[in-house]
Amino acid sequence: MTKKLTPLIEWGTLLLTTGLVCFFLLAILWDLISKGSSSLSWAFISTSPTDGMTKGGILPAIIGTVLLTLITALIAAPFGICCAIYLNEYAADSWLTRIIRASIRNLAGVPSIIYGLFGLALFVQGLQMGTSLFAAGLTLGLLSMPYIIITTEEALRRVPNSMREAALAVGATQFESIRDVVLPSAVPGMLTGLVLTLSRAAGETAPILFTGVAFYINKPAGYLNQEFMALPYHLYMLSTQHQATEQVRPLAYGTALVLIIVVFFLNLSAFYIRYQHSKHE
Amino acid sequence: MSKTHIKLSATAAKLWFGNKQVLKSVNVAFPQNKITALIGPSGCGKSTLLRCFNRMHDLSADVMIEGDFLLEDQTLYNGKLSATEVRRRIGMVFQQANPFPKSIYDNINYGLQINNIPKDQRPGIIENALKESYIWDEVKDDLQKPATRLSGGQQQRLCIARAVALRPEVILMDEPCSALDPISTAKIEELILRLKKDYTIVIVTHNMQQAQRIADQTIFMYLGEIIESGNTKQIFKKPVNELTKNYVKGHFG
Ligand SMILES: Nc1ncnc2c1ncn2[C@@H]1O[C@H](COP(=O)(O)OP(=O)(O)OP(=O)(O)O)[C@@H](O)[C@H]1O
Numbered sequence: 290m291t292k293k294l295t296p297l298i299e300w301g302t303l304l305l306t307t308g309l310v311c312f313f314l315l316a317i318l319w320d321l322i323s324k325g326s327s328s329l330s331w332a333f334i335s336t337s338p339t340d341g342m343t344k345g346g347i348l349p350a351i352i353g354t355v356l357l358t359l360i361t362a363l364i365a366a367p368f369g370i371c372c373a374i375y376l377n378e379y380a381a382d383s384w385l386t387r388i389i390r391a392s393i394r395n396l397a398g399v400p401s402i403i404y405g406l407f408g409l410a411l412f413v414q415g416l417q418m419g420t421s422l423f424a425a426g427l428t429l430g431l432l433s434m435p436y437i438i439i440t441t442e443e444a445l446r447r448v449p450n451s452m453r454e455a456a457l458a459v460g461a462t463q464f465e466s467i468r469d470v471v472l473p474s475a476v477p478g479m480l481t482g483l484v485l486t487l488s489r490a491a492g493e494t495a496p497i498l499f500t501g502v503a504f505y506i507n508k509p510a511g512y513l514n515q516e517f518m519a520l521p522y523h524l525y526m527l528s529t530q531h532q533a534t535e536q537v538r539p540l541a542y543g544t545a546l547v548l549i550i551v552v553f554f555l556n557l558s559a560f561y562i563r564y565q566h567s568k569h570e
Numbered sequence: 571m572s573k574t575h576i577k578l579s580a581t582a583a584k585l586w587f588g589n590k591q592v593l594k595s596v597n598v599a600f601p602q603n604k605i606t607a608l609i610g611p612s613g614c615g616k617s618t619l620l621r622c623f624n625r626m627h628d629l630s631a632d633v634m635i636e637g638d639f640l641l642e643d644q645t646l647y648n649g650k651l652s653a654t655e656v657r658r659r660i661g662m663v664f665q666q667a668n669p670f671p672k673s674i675y676d677n678i679n680y681g682l683q684i685n686n687i688p689k690d691q692r693p694g695i696i697e698n699a700l701k702e703s704y705i706w707d708e709v710k711d712d713l714q715k716p717a718t719r720l721s722g723g724q725q726q727r728l729c730i731a732r733a734v735a736l737r738p739e740v741i742l743m744d745e746p747c748s749a750l751d752p753i754s755t756a757k758i759e760e761l762i763l764r765l766k767k768d769y770t771i772v773i774v775t776h777n778m779q780q781a782q783r784i785a786d787q788t789i790f791m792y793l794g795e796i797i798e799s800g801n802t803k804q805i806f807k808k809p810v811n812e813l814t815k816n817y818v819k820g821h822f823g
């Protein structure tokens with residue numbers, strides 16, 4: 290009797306938790322789509338806000354977020370990946386590497402507002418960049434680096450040693466074995482980590498708060514040395530700080546939906562690269 | 571060339587993993603164009619010894635190696651030969667087939683590319699290596715197929731092709747048939763026997779019949795030491811040492 294029941298209970302629990310997670314996900318999506326889709330239009334994503342944010346689109350915020358994410362990726366990915374390669378492939382297992390690894394894990398747990406303050410002190414004031422897109426991108430890059438290091442190292446660790454040995458055995462140097470065999474095998478895992486990290490960075494508000502984001506700019510968007518608008522901050526301002534929050538609520542939902550779509554495209558591109566990759570294996 | 575020309579040898583080879591000594595003053599010599607079988611119970615250090623010869627321990631941090639390892643008269647460690655040069659001249663086939671996650675063609679091409687073999691020669695070398703390894707007929711129609719989709723036995727023969735394509739002087743084989751069925755095993759044994767005329771072969775095996783079928787010379791190892799070595803017939807029919815006798819009769823290991 291119990292023999293028959295236990296698997297059923299195990300199966301049921303797992304199904305229930307999975308269902309619950311999916312339910313919340315769908316509920317959020319449904320809420321966003323039902324309330325935000327009415328304000329989505331070509332004009333909404335291709336024009337600037339007008340009339341004190343109550344009308345018009347969110348183009349500058351879209352450009353701001355896309356560029357910000359790009360800068361973050363350009364800064365965090367190369368450094369993070371090189372660091373992970375060093376730690377996993379070259380560094381000996383000494384107390385020093387263990388300390389470095391532990392520090393990186395701790396950095397990943399530092400609240401993002403702390404990064405914001407650090408970015409303010411270092412980039413904005415220390416290096417005199419002023420509040421700007423570039424300073425905010427650097428700050429987000431710093432925030433993302435520990436995640437990229439951790440996920441890349443994880444992906445490298447999953448490449449079996451027999452692959453490294455196979456490359457060495459045909460006369461490859463260690464560098465060649467990493468470049469030609471280890472890294473290509475690790476690409477799908479690295480990509481997943483990268484995209485999750487960037488998705489998170491794209492939605493961050495705290496680190497860019499002091500380093501460059503602005504509620505409204507009336508200049509063309511996209512200059513590295515100027516303040517910029519960003520989707521998450523725009524959303525935050527519309528829903529809490531605007532003098533007519535009720536009136537702009539649909540715009541806020543629209544902004545949220547656009548943010549989700551931007552992140553979705555990011556994931557889609559990673560999915561596509563992984564798919565191309567698996568076809569060639 | 572005299573019959574007992576020694577191609578590869580180790581003198582007083584000692585190896586430690588951390589502070590655990592795994593090889594205790596091992597002396598071995600592998601004659602040219604002969605097949606030498608390394609036998610012994612699990613954990614006695616056969617793989618460890620084999621991997622010394624193509625410097626596969628280089629990557630592990632806590633390994634210490636002592637002794638003289640010679641290819642012809644050149645020392646493998648700390649001499650004129652670089653690690654990559656050693657590995658090109660001493661090929662290896664691993665216990666688990668480990669093709670690259672690339673196409674069949676690229677699996678062999680990669681080694682050629684790394685070793686700067688001219689582009690126009692590569693297709694010929696690849697075809698030849700696949701033929702030598704008895705896998706050509708099975709793969710010739712789809713060389714672009716991912717190697718990981720081959721069967722285990724085909725993968726192992728591809729790995730042998732990958733090794734022979736570089737024209738090494740010695741091929742080290744670590745239990746190349748341990749994961750294979752009798753038919754694939756027979757194919758690989760036949761292949762090894764054919765390769766003998768061009769290469770010096772060292773093969774680790776747990777299969778006593780296999781050692782007797784293919785090896786000219788057999789070396790019995792136990793707990794990191796060479797207990798007995800000699801002509802395969804003698805080792806199996808008239809072992810001198812008591813341990814060897816028990817092992818080849820299947821009483822332990
Ligand atoms: N990387 C390593 N670190 C520490 N000890 C190791 C390592 N590799 C092997 N050893 C130890 O060295 C000894 C010899 O191992 P080895 O793999 O050479 O045995 P083997 O004769 O090939 O055995 P098998 O027939 O099972 O393959 C074993 O006791 C093993 O535990």
Ligand SMILES: [Mg+2]
Nearest residue numbers: 616617618744
């Ligand atoms: Mg072994």
